[in-house]
Amino acid sequence: MKKVLTGNYAAAEAAALAGVQVASIYPITPATQIGERLSEMSAEGSFGGRLIRVESEHSAMASLLGAASAGARTFTATSSQGLAYMHEMLHWVSGARLPVVMVDVNRALAAPWNLWSDQSDSLSQRDTGWLQFYCASSQEVLDTVLMAFKISEKTFLPSMVVLDGFTLSHTYEPVDVPDEKAVREFLPPWRPESRLDTGAPAAFGSLAGAKDYIRLRRRMAYDMEQALSVIDDVAKEFERLFGRRYEPLAPYRAWDADTVLVIAGAAAGAAEAAVDELRRDGHRAGSLRLRVFRPFPADALRRMLHGGMRLAVVDRSFSQGSEGTFSQEIKAALYSSSPKPVTTGFVAGLGGGDITVDLLKEIWAEAHNGTVNPAETVWMEDAR
Amino acid sequence: MPRLEPPQRLPRIISSPGSTTFNRTSSWRNLVPRIDLALCTGCLLCWKFCPEACVGLPGPKPEIGMDYCKGCGVCAQECPAECISMDQEAEA
Numbered sequence: 001m002k003k004v005l006t007g008n009y010a011a012a013e014a015a016a017l018a019g020v021q022v023a024s025i026y027p028i029t030p031a032t033q034i035g036e037r038l039s040e041m042s043a044e045g046s047f048g049g050r051l052i053r054v055e056s057e058h059s060a061m062a063s064l065l066g067a068a069s070a071g072a073r074t075f076t077a078t079s080s081q082g083l084a085y086m087h088e089m090l091h092w093v094s095g096a097r098l099p100v101v102m103v104d105v106n107r108a109l110a111a112p113w114n115l116w117s118d119q120s121d122s123l124s125q126r127d128t129g130w131l132q133f134y135c136a137s138s139q140e141v142l143d144t145v146l147m148a149f150k151i152s153e154k155t156f157l158p159s160m161v162v163l164d165g166f167t168l169s170h171t172y173e174p175v176d177v178p179d180e181k182a183v184r185e186f187l188p189p190w191r192p193e194s195r196l197d198t199g200a201p202a203a204f205g206s207l208a209g210a211k212d213y214i215r216l217r218r219r220m221a222y223d224m225e226q227a228l229s230v231i232d233d234v235a236k237e238f239e240r241l242f243g244r245r246y247e248p249l250a251p252y253r254a255w256d257a258d259t260v261l262v263i264a265g266a267a268a269g270a271a272e273a274a275v276d277e278l279r280r281d282g283h284r285a286g287s288l289r290l291r292v293f294r295p296f297p298a299d300a301l302r303r304m305l306h307g308g309m310r311l312a313v314v315d316r317s318f319s320q321g322s323e324g325t326f327s328q329e330i331k332a333a334l335y336s337s338s339p340k341p342v343t344t345g346f347v348a349g350l351g352g353g354d355i356t357v358d359l360l361k362e363i364w365a366e367a368h369n370g371t372v373n374p375a376e377t378v379w380m381e382d383a384r
Numbered sequence: 385m386p387r388l389e390p391p392q393r394l395p396r397i398i399s400s401p402g403s404t405t406f407n408r409t410s411s412w413r414n415l416v417p418r419i420d421l422a423l424c425t426g427c428l429l430c431w432k433f434c435p436e437a438c439v440g441l442p443g444p445k446p447e448i449g450m451d452y453c454k455g456c457g458v459c460a461q462e463c464p465a466e467c468i469s470m471d472q473e474a475e476a
Contacts, residue, residue, distance in 0.1 A: 097396045156396055194399050202399040207409055215394045222391030 005175045007168040010138040011077060011103040011161070012037035013175075014145035016047040017183045018101075020075040022067035024052045024060040026082065030115050032105045032169055034077035049075075057082040061089035061100070068098035069204055071195035073149065076100070079165065080107035083121045087128070090158075094129030094220070096205065099152030099159070099190070101145060102130075106265065106316075107165040108351045116352020117165040119265065120317040123293075123325040129220060131159040131227060132293040134264040136250075138173040143244055146178075146187060150234045153190050155227045157220070166352070168266040178242055186241050224295050231292060248292035249300050253279060257286025259310040259368040260341075262330060264290040267314070267355035274360035285364055290326060298333035307339030312367035314360070315377075316349045323377045342367075344374040353382040404452070409436075413455035415470040417448050423467035430459035430468060 005013065011034045015023060025035030041047035054060045057078050064074040078086060083104050093100050108118035122132060133148060135141045141163050148159035163169055194202060208216065231248060239245040252272045254260050261271045268289035278285035288304065290297075305311065315324025322328060327345030334340050346363045349355040359380060366372045388394070398407070419430075424445050431439040431446050435458060438449040448459070460468040 194397065203402075204397070204399055206398050206404065207407065208398055209407060209409075209411060212398060212407065215388060216397070218388050218391050219394040219396050222394070223396070 001177050001179070003175055003177050004172050005138050005142075005177075006033070006170050006172050007135070007138045007141045007163045008033040008105070008170065009037050010142040010175050011145055011163070012041060012047075013177055014142040015075040016041055016049075017142075017178070017180060018075070018146055018149050018187055019073060019184065019189065020047075020049040021072040022050050022052065022064065023047075023075045024054050024063045024067075025076060026054050026057050026060045026078070030080040030082055030107050032077060032079055032165075034103055034105070049073075057085045058089055061086045061093060061102075064100045065089060065093050065096060065098060068093070068100050069096065069196050071190070071192050071197075073190045074098075074100045075102070077103040077105070079105040080109055080115055080121045083125060084109060087125065090125055090128040090130060093158050095216070097156040097220070099149070099156060101148045101152055101159045101161065103141070103145065103161045103163065105163055105165050105169045114351040115165070117167055118316055118350050118352065119162075119325070120350075122160060122162045123317040125160070126294060126325065129157065129224070130294060131155070131157055131224075133159065133161050134291055134293060135161065135163045135168065136266045136268050136289060136291075138168065138171070139175045139244070140246065141168070142175055142177065143238065143242070143246065146183060147231075147234050147238055147246070149190075150187055151227065151230050154230050154234070155223050157223055157227060162265070164266045176242075182241060186238065227295050228292075228297060246291065247300075248297035249304060250289040250291055251304055252287045252289070254286030254288050254304065256284060257309065258284045259286075259312065259364055260305065261285070261287040261312050261314060261360055261364055262290060262326065263287065263314040263355075264293065264326065265316070267316070267349065270355050270357050271314070271360050274357045274364060277357065278361060278364060283368070285368075293326075293329075296329055296333060301330065301333050302337055305334065305337075305341050307337065307341060309341040310367050310370075311341045311343040312363050313343060313345050314349075314355065314363060315345055315347050316355070318347050318350065318377070327377065342370075342374050344372055345377045346380055347377055348380040349382075354384055356383040359383045408451045410450060410452050410454060413453060414473050415455035415457060416450070416473055417453065417455070417457070417459055418469050418471055419446065419448065420467040420469070421445055423465050425465050427464060429462045429464065433458050433462045
């Protein structure tokens with residue numbers, strides 16, 4: 001059934017459709033309407049899971065650690081400071097190998113208070129062992145949440161589904177909401193072999209010495225690597241059932257491009273519009289949307305980009321003392337390529353700045369004309 | 385040093401009951417408790433207070449299990465007969 005939904009409402013619909021049994025929410029700034037909508041759906045009876053209102057984001061994640069350990073399908077949503085406050089529990093959940101799915105609405109971190117769209121919150125959690133998916137439409141939010149449960153339950157790794165604050169979280173779009181029966185076929189109930197069960201006692205969260213600890217971390221690294229093929233399998237099955245296909249990297253007019261804009265999130269739409277305008281003016285422009293960030297699709301990236309290309313990586317985050325997160329990761333992935341594409345990092349749109357078509361055309365031209373030093377990050381003025 | 389075995393054979397979590405029967409947790413002990421059994425009155429306060437429950441009672445007098453003792457010294461502190469001393473691990 002077609003519905004008109006914001007990114008937030010699409011996330012709540014997806015959680016209900018996925019048959020989430022326990023959702024924990026902490027409804028305070030900077031939370032989003034996802035918890036609010038789940039609460040309404042719970043009151044109406046359209047969300048059948050147990051909704052727990054806790055006293056902090058840290059507790060929200062901690063309660064899901066418990067619920068998932070008992071074998072429940074679990075969900076939460078947060079944003080910005082809330083995600084930062086959860087940081088410790090993110091490691092606990094991934095280390096305990098629990099398939100919790102969380103939606104993070106990308107919003108800037110304080111100080112100063114800002115809370116508009118910015119990717120620093122989720123990207124500063126990149127080393128927590130969570131899969132990360134960056135969405136570009138409300139439809140993709142709904143579809144990715146459904147796929148994330150399946151991917152997480154197969155890989156025993158939690159997933160963070162990320163969407164842009166306001167530009168996607170609060171924008172109404174038509175969304176094809178699949179019926180529950182079809183979703184149940186795609187995503188049957190989760191029945192983990194190993195769970196808290198008084199009938200079959202087991203000990204979770206026990207102490208491990210160095211000998212065991214490194215083995216557990218190695219296994220996690222292996223499962224994270226394998227997640228790329230799981231993501232691919234799940235995307236194929238999703239396409240077969242629902243007709244929509246998602247790839248880790250979404251290129252747009254990129255195969256014959258000489259300079260490619262690389263970007264994640266909803267601003268990729270503006271990048272595609274900029275590419276169309278540049279192509280109309282006779283330029284060989286292309287763009288590439290980074291959809292899966294953890295595990296990082298380095299092989300696919302190397303196959304897609306070649307040495308003759310120039311890349312303009314647009315970062316809505318910045319690692320102080322280094323460079324934008326996507327820029328670092330892309331440069332690292334391409335280090336072994338020979339010849340390497342000339343890659344320049346551009347920081348733009350921090351704290352809610354608009355990533356406009358004109359701004360992206362300017363970034364593209366700077367990278368294309370080589371007027372910038374690729375060794376230095378280029379900071380762009382807010383477009384407004 | 386040898387490399388880790390192939391990762392697909394490694395465990396994801398440790399959850400088998402009784403995992404501390406093979407995962408001995410005394411590796412960071414610096415001080416070792418020693419009981420002077422000649423002075424011990426068998427009051428069992430060390431047995432009662434040991435936070436790791438590693439004081440056993442094979443007979444009327446206690447014996448400390450070194451697989452799990454972390455050398456915290458609670459037993460020595462509580463012993464009214466002052467018959468438990470804490471020695472350096474290296475000298476033990």
